[in-house]
Amino acid sequence: MDTPNDVPHVTIKRKDRTVVFAPTELDKIRTAAAGKVRWDRRTNRWTAVGELEALAELLTNAGYKVNLVGPKE
Numbered sequence: 211m212d213t214p215n216d217v218p219h220v221t222i223k224r225k226d227r228t229v230v231f232a233p234t235e236l237d238k239i240r241t242a243a244a245g246k247v248r249w250d251r252r253t254n255r256w257t258a259v260g261e262l263e264a265l266a267e268l269l270t271n272a273g274y275k276v277n278l279v280g281p282k283e
Contacts (some may be wrong), residue, residue, distance in 0.1 A: 224280035242272035
């Protein structure tokens with residue numbers, strides 16, 4: 211059984227749509243998110259594409275603990 215420390219975390223900032231995760235999780239997140247995460251060359255960050263709640267649900271179903279940060283728009 212997974213302990214809370216074993217579950218990988220993903221943080222999504224609502225304001226600028228930045229997605230933060232461990233570098234070792236890149237391939238798994240890109241597979242689980244199915245095109246809803248992209249690399250933004252202007253800011254050098256991973257950003258969410260589309261609806262944030264849908265992305266959070268996809269990642270949660272893939273086994274990640276998702277934190278949506280910031281006020282709802």
